[in-house]
Amino acid sequence: MIEETATVVAATPDFIWVEARARSACSSCGTQDSCATSSVSKWFGMRRQQLRLPNQFASSLGEQVIIGVEDQVMVTASLAAYILPVVLMIVAAIAADIYGMSDKQQAIAASSGLFLGLFGAGVLTSNHLMQRYFQPQLLRKAVAPLTVSPIAFQPFTGDTP
Incomplete structure (x- = not known):
């Protein structure tokens, strides 16, 4: 299961x-300062996506889920996004070659397959x-971050309780 934290922006x-x-993968890479891909990623900025999901946990505006x-x-x-177009492109190019089409026609057939x-x-x-x-599922409300409170230590007074 691939999980992501999201913010509730509207609720009924x-x-x-x-x-x-x-997020792009560049945000966690150590060489992002010298990488061209990171520069392009920064140039186009971060996209925000909104999804409508059933309100099964009675979530309200501003909560993290x-x-x-x-x-x-x-x-x-x-597979649908990457493999299917490439496979159809290759099949179309091979079919055009089998039928003895010219290189230009093979390129057109391959592009059509793509x-x-x-x-x-x-x-x-x-x-x-x-x-x-393909719809993401609402799994749970996000747990608030733990807060750590300081502990007051008493000075050591010897072996007596």
């Missing part, structure tokens, strides 16, 4: 809208039935 008795800030997605859902979404794969991935992930599958 039935639904809450949560906002989770999308934990949302999560099953690992298998992430694998399926990754765009067909991207369109198919979009249709697959936007399907009403699949949206429930």
Whole structure:
């Protein structure tokens, strides 16, 4: 289960809208000062995403909640987004080669396969039935951070209690 902390930005008795800030991997990298990818990431800024979820824990505005997605859902979404377009591009290019098309026609066929794969991935992930599958789940309310209070020590007075 992949979990993320989100903030409730709107709430009704039935639904809450949560906002989770999308983070790039660059925020935890030690070489982010000298990396071009980090520079591009800073240039485009952080995206904010809002999701509507059932209000099953009676959450209110401003609370922190934990949302999560099953690992298998992430694998399926990754396959749809990355593998399907590439596979269709390669299949289209091989089919164009088998039919003896010119290089220009093979490139057009490969591009068509890529765009067909991207369109198919979009249709697959936007399907009403699949949206429930890809929808993050509200797991629990976030626990408030622990506070540490100082301990007052008494001076040692010897062996007597």
